[in-house]
Amino acid sequence: MASKTLFQSVRGALLPQTNAANEAGGAAYRRSPQQALAQYASTGCLNQTFYATAEDQLSQVLGLCHQVEPELIARVALYARTKGAMKDLPALLCAVLSVKSPGLLAEIFDRVIDNPKMLRNFVQIMRSGVIGRKSLGTLPKRLIVQWIASRTDAQLFTGSIGNDPSLADIIKMVHPKPETPSRAALLGYLIGREHDAAALPPLVRQYEKFKRNTNPGKVAVPDVPFQMLASLPLTEKDWQQIARNGSWQMTRMNLNTFSRHGVFNSPELTNLIATRLSDPHLIKQAKVFPYQLLAAYRNISDSIPPSIADGLQSAMEIAISNIPRIDGKVYVLPDVSGSMHSPVTGERAGSTTQVRCVDVAALVAAAILRHNPTAEVIPFESDVVKCHLNPRDSVMTNAQKLSSLPAGGTNCSAPLTYLNASRASGDLIVYVSDNESWLDSPHYGRFNGARATETMKQWNQFKSRSPQAKMICIDIQPYATTQVVERADIFNVGGFSDQVFQLIADVASNRAGDNYWMNQIEQMTL
Structure with missing residues (x-):
């Protein structure tokens, strides 16, 4: 009988030879630079992982960017943002393109930097010096000015939450020129400069009126992000209006908060929120990760109505419907x-x-x-x-x-x-x-x-x-x-x-x- 050991080894010789050790010390196959960049961009958040520090990841990504063509960097940034719903790595890749291929940055900027959070990420990375420069540069400034100009007054105002840098900091860096009296007033308001209060957009005026109100429950709650209202003295009626105005993601993240403040005391509003959570269009628009739904479901308190838990279950079925x-x-x-x-x-x-x-x-x-x-x-x-x-x-x-x-x-x-x-x-x-x-x-x-x-x-x-x-x-x-x-x-x-x-x-x-x-x-x- 032929030697099993001999012929097993011959068969094994046809398999690809390992060429790397993984982070745990085991034998592995090294990804190509193109594959590795895609992997980092689709899974990396520049945070400490089990085997690697945030600094290690940043160094790896920057090194890989030197090994691949700028066109691939641009495509990976687009894929990671539009398909993978990632944040930090797409912003970092845009910053890299500002040095390696400014023209490609201009091509993808609005599709990757698609909300104020992404804009703040991009500017923070640019100003950090990790890509070899600390100034924004002429083209990135122009792209940011165009980005600001393409947003409505309401979008800029509701996107002004967040710091390091804040939207106000970015406005001071790029000096956008207002084209309307309301935009001029809004920019002055955001950066704390003198402005015409009467010319402020209606939403800003409503927000300021709500802040000044000394008779809780008598002034309508403005339709602004939850973070802009949380520090104010709010009534149960106010909280119910906040919940009524809330986005899908804001709703998912604040179910327990709503419960503590009496939102679910209203059967009509409870039904509205349950319906919102299971709305296929809103789920797709929110770019929700299925695991975020799992986390929300696990973390809801016992005081949450069953219809809300059912809404999260329905949302999960929709989020995984393409299996x-x-x-x-x-x-x-x-x-x-x-x-x-x-x-x-x-x-x-x-x-x-x-x-x-x-x-x-x-x-x-x-x-x-x-x-x-x-x-x-x-x-x-x-x-x-x-x-x-x-x-x-x-x-x-x-x-x-x-x-x-x-x-x-x-x-x-x-x-x-x-x-x-x-x-x-x-x-x-x-x-x-x-x-x-x-x-x-x-x-x-x-x-x-x-x-x-x-x-x-x-x-x-x-x-x-x-x-x-x-x-x-x-x-x-x-x-x-x-x-x-x-x-x-x-x-x-x-x-x-x-x-x-x-x-x-x-x-x-x-x-x-x-x-x-x-x-x-x-x-x-x-």
Whole structure:
């Protein structure tokens, strides 16, 4: 009989050789500069992650920008903002383009810098000096002036919340020229200069009248952001009007606040808010992350009416509505290891999210199961973790079960090893992980060019029984390595917006070709 050892090694030699160590010290494959930049932009928030500091991420991104063409930087910025709903990295890439290709910056500026928060991010980054200059420069100033001119008086006023820099600081930097008396009065008002109060836009005058009012409940609450009113003495009636005027995102974030101030004492208003939360158009417009809905649902107090909780459940179903019903056998492999219990957007003093990477992985798995009841969910850490899920349970319920599983080290090959041991076959495998596998690395801590990762080896073995099978690896953290190499049957994608569900749908329906994720980015129109 032929030597199994000999022929196993020959078969293994055909697999791609690892060329990097990941942040955990395990053998891995280095992403190309183009792929790495896309990964950072789609998952990075320039905060402390489990394995990397904010400074490390910034250095990596700036270094990658020197290795790729400016056109790709522009397309990645567009993709990360419009498809991934990211903030800091798209603003940083715009700042980089102000030096590398000002013309491309002009082409994408309004599409990436699409609200006052993004404008403040961009200016803060420009003024920090991280891109090699501390002044805005002629073209960025002109773009900001045009940005201000294209907004209505009401949009500028309601967008004036926030500091470091404030909108007033930006106005002082770029000196926009007002074209109307109301704009002249508004600019003076915002920067604390002398202005014609009578010429102020109606919303500003209403706001000032409300602030001066000494008889609570007698003056209508202006339709301004919640933050501009929170410090004022407000009645229950005022709070109900604030809730009535609120945006979708503001509503989602302040349900407990509304409850404390008597908003839900009004059955009519309770019904209005529940309807708002489940409005498909508003959900899409808000660019909500599905995990934000999970967080809102988990955090609502017992005093919240059941119809509001139902509204969040409906919103979740809408947010994940583009998950396909997949023909064939599907396995979903959520990583529940220790590193996955870190905040999904990283840690930053005063603004660390309570949502963890494991919550996102659990949500993706539960959402796929919801639309594909025959799918098998196999959680893993150092080994597979047994967990029974009922496909008829809500996404919220199953996500909670998965994210509560015990955590250990990271072994990305464990679920494939488990499937191979049982001689299982299938059509689609979906990983959701940070890709920081190390327990299955033969020389942990000292990379020596092992022939292939164990995940790659186990996938090839699985493919010998299921030659038509495909694998999607969703990476939700900003690191530059993978456990498997992109090829016709393997798709590496990054992000945690609902865009990943569309990517899954495209792969499952055979609409995805080689290097699919990067092709999607490279097709962004400049």
